[in-house]
Amino acid sequence: MEYEWDFSLLAQNYPVLLRGLLVTVELWLPSMALGLALGLGLGLARLAGSRWLARPALLYVELFRDTPVLIQLIWFFYAFPILVGVQLSPFTAALLALTLNTSAYCAEIVRGGIQSVPKGQFEGAKALGMSRHQAMRRIILPQVVRRMLPAFTNRGIELAKVTSLASVLSVHELMYQGRLLSSTYYRPLEILTTVAIVYFVLIYPGSFLSARLERRLAARS
Template sequence: MSYEFDFAWVPDTLPVFARAAALTVQILLWAAILSMVIGLITGQMLMSRHAWLRVPARVYVDFFRLTPVLFQIVAVFFLLPMLFAVQVPAFTSGVIALSLNYGAFFSEIFRAGVLSLDRGQWEAADAMGMTRLQTLRRVIYPQAIRRMLPPIGSMLIGLTKDTSLVSVIGVADLFNTAQTVGARTFRQIEVLLFISLFYLVINLPLAAYAERLNRRHNIHV
């Protein structure tokens, strides 16, 4: 007997999924901004001449890159209240964990982008009397950012998909809502297919933009 798809439940649950999609986008935006800030700072620390900056940054990056993000989400959710005696909402815990995880990956992207430029750029800026910060802001990053944009786009696509992992700590995102609706309607397959459309709506523009940037970079190279 073949399976019969039934999407009759969709109109009644649209408001619920709309709220879940809005929450997912909020998680994505917060985590994207925070992780890139973390990545920018940590990337600079990784390139520092000072071991007291470089070593802690390397420990952080290796830990968050080499352990599962799901473990990190659960650990942050349960450890923060234990360590600091404060109740942290599940939404905040999810954003913190995703930001720390993706910040580790962004730090390597920023580091690689800076190191990909010729050393002569630094020497020329130094000859002009620029400080290291001025060199980074006026010379290095304006050039390196073009090389960083394609991998940054790919990372944001991955981040969008990984927002679904916060459902494990009870955040009512798309995936968590899909599980609830699927259990109520007994239409788990249809519900999962339905929420995949939301992820596609978010990720398709990101993927197209990342591909466009990649083509432009390859042409210039």
């Protein structure tokens, strides 16, 4: 193979990739944080005594888990605006789709976590006169949050990768910038390899922390 590697154009164009990285992070962290908050609410709704809360929450979770993320992204950019009559920017559409998608997965983590708490814990709290809300806040959630951390970290890692799909909406994130550079300079090998490495460097620390966290939790219990 007589390929001449040429990284000089990366040296010149790295600000483009950095800007892309910044947009990736701007998509990733807010949609994770919002998805977590929304997911907590949805997870609690899934377990609510009232069917009027539990059923719609279940439907929501299933819709987002059983359709491809790619169609969700495209739907929120091209289809959703027709429904609501407001055009969203590609970034906003992507942020919305990723947040809602993440919230569905987080809801399942929350539901599973809460259901893993022995029934006696609810009863112990109830027997002391605590309301459902007090029992959840003081007794149940503090026990589950720790147990759910590894699952949430995994979700975060997954989400970081999924942000790359936003490139199909021309959100100028890392993947988009990489493809742009690669087709401008016809240097896919150098450029796409670099993009992959940047993703790796971004995501690996989270993955490493998650593994350590899991080991520490396992050791404690």
